[in-house]
Amino acid sequence: MKLYRIGQISKLYDISVDTLRHYEKIGILQPEVIKDNGYRYYSNRQVWQLNVIRDLRFLGIGLNDIADYLIERSIDKSIAFIDLQLETISKKEQELERVRSEILARKTTLKAATSHSNDMHITEQYITERKAWLRTKKVHSFWDIDRVHREIESEVNCKQNSTVNLGLYGARICHKDFLAGNYSTYNDCFILNEQGDHTLPAGEYACLSFWGHNDMGKIHYHYDRIKQYLRTHNLTMTGPAIEIYLIDIHETDNPEEFLTELQVPFAR
Numbered sequence: 001m002k003l004y005r006i007g008q009i010s011k012l013y014d015i016s017v018d019t020l021r022h023y024e025k026i027g028i029l030q031p032e033v034i035k036d037n038g039y040r041y042y043s044n045r046q047v048w049q050l051n052v053i054r055d056l057r058f059l060g061i062g063l064n065d066i067a068d069y070l071i072e073r074s075i076d077k078s079i080a081f082i083d084l085q086l087e088t089i090s091k092k093e094q095e096l097e098r099v100r101s102e103i104l105a106r107k108t109t110l111k112a113a114t115s116h117s118n119d120m121h122i123t124e125q126y127i128t129e130r131k132a133w134l135r136t137k138k139v140h141s142f143w144d145i146d147r148v149h150r151e152i153e154s155e156v157n158c159k160q161n162s163t164v165n166l167g168l169y170g171a172r173i174c175h176k177d178f179l180a181g182n183y184s185t186y187n188d189c190f191i192l193n194e195q196g197d198h199t200l201p202a203g204e205y206a207c208l209s210f211w212g213h214n215d216m217g218k219i220h221y222h223y224d225r226i227k228q229y230l231r232t233h234n235l236t237m238t239g240p241a242i243e244i245y246l247i248d249i250h251e252t253d254n255p256e257e258f259l260t261e262l263q264v265p266f267a268r
Contacts, residue, residue: 003032003041013050028053028067059088109168113246113259120222122208122229127263132170134190134198141184145171146249148189156193167192169248172240178264179237183223187240201239205263206230209246212256219243219260226264235266 010017023029024040029050032043042050049070056066061084069081133152139145149169174187190198206226212218223241230237247259 003043004047006031006040006042009042009047009050013054015050015054023053023063026063026067028063028070056085059085060092061085061088110247110251116209116211116246116259118211120208120210122206122226125205125207125263127202127205129202130192130200131194131196132167132190132192132198132200133196134188136188139171139186139189145169145186145189149191152189152191156191168244168246169250170242170244172242174240175237178223178227178241181220181224183220186243192244200242201265203238203265204267205242205265206235207261207263209259209261211259219262222262226262230264230266235268237264238267239265 004012006017006020009015010020020029020040024031029046031040032046033041035041052070053066056069057063065081065084069077133156135148135152137148139148146169169189169191171186171189173183173185177183177185177187190196190200192200206229208222208226210218210222226241229235242263242265244261244263245258246261247257249258252258
């Protein structure tokens with residue numbers, strides 16, 4: 001029977017020697033021969049087993065389940081293991097469909113965002129409540145906001161075993177800072193998502209969208225416009241001012257293509 005050295009197997013399957021030694025240690029891939037000098041040799045029997053291990057790992061099946069299958073196999077055991085593979089595939093299909101739906105939703109949002117005009121008129125809109133993953137942390141720059149968003153994504157994706165963008169990104173300026181003109185002081189950051197742990201309240205909002213978010217002076221100018229709009233129409237601000245980044249650095253490198261929506265809640 002032809003024998004292969006561990007280095008040959010490593011190159012053939014693009015798998016590290018350390019991983020092969022780990023498989024040996026946990027008992028799922030024992031070398032055919034171990035020489036006195038410690039050299040390990042594998043036969044076609046182990047090549048077959050490694051094919052099985054690789055295919056099952058691709059499905060995300062754990063090493064303990066693989067080890068249980070490879071040790072003392074039988075027809076009944078193989079049938080039960082096939083059922084496990086089919087169940088795993090079904091779960092992956094469901095996860096991929098969820099990912100597909102989220103990606104399509106993001107594409108729809110982006111295409112809708114590009115249709116925004118550049119008239120920058122202030123409008124009054126009733127917005128229903130929205131769920132979001134939200135973290136309270138004072139920050140003072142776009143890069144700080146982005147860092148908090150990355151922290152939220154990392155935490156949530158770890159829990160959900162996912163790497164998909166959760167939704168639209170945003171940040172809020174508290175009532176007090178907004179009225180004082182401290183538009184660069186953000187009280188919390190959020191990612192809109194129906195599974196979120198926080199609710200942005202429903203209500204009437206003064207809304208304004210504008211292109212180009214890299215100029216803080218421009219943002220301050222638009223917030224001042226909204227503040228003047230509230231005064232002119234005898235409207236009272238009732239909660240934090242919201243910034244939602246419809247298009248930002250994650251979609252384009254051109255700052256002029258950034259699209260931001262400002263939303264300030266009010267009561268008559």
